[in-house]
Amino acid sequence: MTDTLDKSETPASERTPPVGRLKRMTRGWSWRRVFTAKTLIIALVIAFVGYLAMVPLAYLLYGTFYDGVSITFRFFSEAYSAYGLTEMVLNSFAYAIGSTILSVVIGTTLAYLTVRTNVPFKGLIFTASLVPLIIPGILHTIAWIFLASPRVGLFNKVLEPVFGPGVLNVFSLGGMMFVEGLHLSPLVFLLMYAAFRSMDPSLEESAQMSGARLPTVLRRISLPLAKPALAASVLIMMVRALEGFEVPALLGIPNGTWVFTSRIWRVLNEYPASYGQAGAYALSLLALTTVGVFWQSRLSKRGRAYETVTGKGFRPRPMDLGKWRWPAMALVFGYFVLAVVMPTLILVYASFQPFYAMPSANSLKTFTLHNYAYTLTNSQTLGAAQNSLLLGLGSATGVMFLMAIVSWVVVRTKIPGRWLVDNLTFLPLIIPGLVMGVALLFVYLRFPLPIYGTLWILFIAYFTRYMPYGMRYAASSMYQISGELEESAQTSGASWWQTFRRINLPLLMPGLVAGWIYILMVSVRELSSSILLYSPGNEVLSILIWEQWENGQFTELAALGVLMVLVLVVLVAVANRLGAKVGVRAD
Amino acid sequence: MLQIDNLRKTFDGSRSERRSRVLAVDDLSLTAEEGQMFTLLGPSGCGKTTTLRCIAGLEHPDRGDITVGDRTLFSDERGIRLAANERGLGMVFQSYAIWPHMNVFKNAALPLEVLPRSRRLSKKEITARVERVLSVVQLDKLMDRPATNLSGGQQQRLALARALVMEPPLLLLDEPLSNLDAKLREEMRFELKRLQRELNITAVYVTHDQVEALAMSNKIAVMREGRIEQVGRPREIYERPSSRFVADFIGTSNFIDGTVESHETGDLYLVDTPHGKIRATSAADLPAGEKVAVSIRPEYVEVEKGAVPASDAVGRWSGVVETRAFLGESVDHVIRVGELEMRARCHPSLSFPPDTEVTITLQEKMCSLIPTDE
Structure with a gap:
């Protein structure tokens, strides 16, 4: 590293050889020049990123393959000889494949309708696309229990006269x-929306000019062209479904449908907790998600080969659906009702009830504000809210600041091995939340640092998990800043730190703020790592909802959920405003 | 062959604009004969691409009739509106729109493969026709290559092959050369012209490049703000622009303001200008006393050394060289005649240093009269 730093500084000194400094320069490198603030900061940052990304994985391997005596596969054979294991693996795949198919079909259809046709009420689709950001998975799942459980489900009651009870x-x-697929579909919508938007419309128009009718154009041109994006969506959704915890835990465990994530949670909550087995399951899951993520990134690279010469962007005429316009609108409307309106309404309804009862003329009379009063005065909820806020603000600020420096190292410098730093920041992307929880348990149960049982362990978990997102925001804004702005600050006499603080940080700010808000939002909703790492007295909001669900406090939970959703709505609105501003600046 | 009558097309205006509708094509009529290369030429936003897309069926006009041969493609009065895929025209897009997920052969074969079952050819015939059309554009050696591995020029030829494989009655070309580099563009210009002539294709060609238009077309329509400003053969357009806009848009021109003094024989008029008398042609009848501008191209301004002996000679004026620029193929001189600056393009063997007294001769056949904007 010392070598390159020398190299990169020599030309700069040749351009502006101040007389006083010249003497020092000619002496060649010295230790004093190597240990500048710049190199120290860079070295610290790289070490920190490496620590966060690598140590949990290393400990996970160590703890799973080493039982304190020798290297062993004992935990694997224990984990995989457990009763019902084949069924668990089959369930995991069936669940992932089923929800993937549902979400990809819904998301792709909606994206195509929005980009290329004159379907009315496109705004509803966009609103629905914000749902996974606004309604945490655990609330969405609980809402669907209220709607479609055999005993208390609202839909079942409505359908009862026709199909009999509990259909x-x-x-x-x-x-x-169904529930996972519905929750994932907006993500597919956003991915496919971008894909359809970036497709040169003249590719479809030239097929039309060649005499092809709409079904032929769709079959032979549009869908094959969207294939890379479709394949990427399928893989991302598979990974998401495999790592998902809320749905399998709330819907699967009651009827004994086990998958990887619920199994990991189970073996850690049994007495005695089997960390080795949890590690074995976690590593298997990690292997699956790793394959998915790498396959997807290879596909997206190959997708670039599909890019051709693009001409002037003639705005394509939205296709006239003709008599299909109203069926298409019904589809959009039905989707909006199912994905947004019903889950929200049932939660709001529940939050005003003294105890949970199915909506009826009677139950609507027993309107009460008690749950909100309880939620806003209870020391436990207030404590959890404080913890969530503290963790959210802390991890968002920490991640964005660190990633600003890392993105500078990756984008601007020529330090060898910077690709490694780049990849290290993205490594946590392959680690499911629950696996991260297991790995951090492994680290801090053995580590002398007294972190276990405090908020710090959650902080480290959030920090590590959201590093990839922070990096994406920071790096993409860093790429937009010309390196010359920084060089001109240097030739004006600013030191590295001054340049970073006074030139880079202000210019990066819009991107950093956008990333900051995103991380704030996702950490407030985080459940799957927290569920393994929290300790009583240190609950965060999502954990509190989980505990209230276990205790049967359905209506208090609904009130807390509604308040949480309101806060998230505000955050999303702010983020969108900022996003629009950043967009204007980029023009 | 192609007949357009009273075509009109408006778009929704953007929100920032006050006007709710933007007029893109305004009451446009034109006729292209069989075997012609008909060019729509104009600056960006003049409606030429919109006109082409209306012919293609990719835009729906508000009003008008479009007929190809004896087939009406669009008529608002008779309620005819054929979809793009029913029109059977060939089109080359500016971006070429080569389908990146297919190889060269598949790209060219698709138009034949999607024909209605009743008219579809056998596999063998399709292969034969695709091979034939690919050999016409010299891509027969690259048939199995993925389309994304083609160079710009090859993609362009493939787009042409795909448009021709159906043997359409009319070929539509939307700035097909604008994505090529300068050298290749010149090559493809002649190539395209040769193919069009050899295969006797009727084509509508859209471009903003005047050199391209002059080189390739049998007929040019210069467009401005949704209307046709002038239609004619390239030479007519170049030598006898009917308006200042056309003269300005195509090449460079000298403009000399004056008034018509008298009508001489044929289309020749005598014009009085502040710098002396001049003879010029006009297609339209002009009364004496009409204010006009004389337009003459720099290459028709002849320059010789020395002042004119008798300075009242018609079309021969004295001037002084102000600057000159050596351009390789020619030498440009700026010559001051009184208040007027005249641009003259001379053969490289003729070059006069600044401050040389010269005589310029304005050939009467090359001077055209255009109405002044007042």
């Missing part, structure tokens, strides 16, 4: 697929 059962493999 919809959300506590089943099918129910799990």
